[in-house]
Amino acid sequence: MKATPAEWEILQVLWKRGPQTVREVHEALGAGGYTTTLKLMQIMLGKGLVVRDDSTRAHVFGPAMAREQMQGSFLEDVLRRVFGGSAAALLQGALNGAKPSADELAAMRRLLDEYEERQ
Amino acid sequence: MKATPAEWEILQVLWKRGPQTVREVHEALGAGGYTTTLKLMQIMLGKGLVVRDDSTRAHVFGPAMAREQMQGSFLEDVLRRVFGGSAAALLQGALNGAKPSADELAAMRRLLDEYEERQ
């Protein structure tokens, strides 16, 4: 299932901080009204993007899928649609858009090394 | 200005093949009706995503911005929303999603080198 932009921001919070109530997520986002966040999370529950524990009054929501899995299928779409399938073009864009630090750059080189070994 | 998914596919065609008529773009896409493509391109003209030469009967459309520039600002959004600002997480997803060849991998290393030099 595909997440919308606002839904991605909620998933960010859940991945980073673990299962949360609507209020906690809402405060982490720091924007919009409470019921807006609630409505989004209800829709996400219907889509299967999150799971819910409703055994307490304040229901607790958690991500339904692993971060890597969702980001991976998101990038499949983006690669084709926006970058014509070129991972190099995407990397170029990421460098322009993210301006990574030297540390991050080193981590990225390591990823390339690891990927090469796996081939 | 931000492009929608269908608009990105049109921009792909224009970047790859240069300025085109609506019919040429429509046939390159190979999907949907002609008027759908036309309408999209009219909207894109309004948004400033494409430029138009209407001196001939079949108007000729070209991209308004460089590919790198548009993809870069797209990734600014995606990095924050979907990847929490981590370019390394994005690269990891891209490697999994695109499975680049050895040649592409070498090109990606070159991009990292060039970026580092510019810093």
Added chain:
DNA sequence: TAATGTCAACGAAGTGTTTCGTAGATCTGC
């Protein structure tokens, strides 16, 4: 000139996304 084909323009319908107001249930402190 008349028939046929191609084109841009426009509007509208259908769907998806985001936001928020309101209602009703449940809890807490007095």
Added chain:
DNA sequence: GCAGATCTACGAAACACTTCGTTGACATTA
């Protein structure tokens, strides 16, 4: 128990996106 606070649920409104039917202008050909 009652008042106030907090919660879920629901529906509606506003906007964006995609698709396509129709119209009128223009060109081609017979």
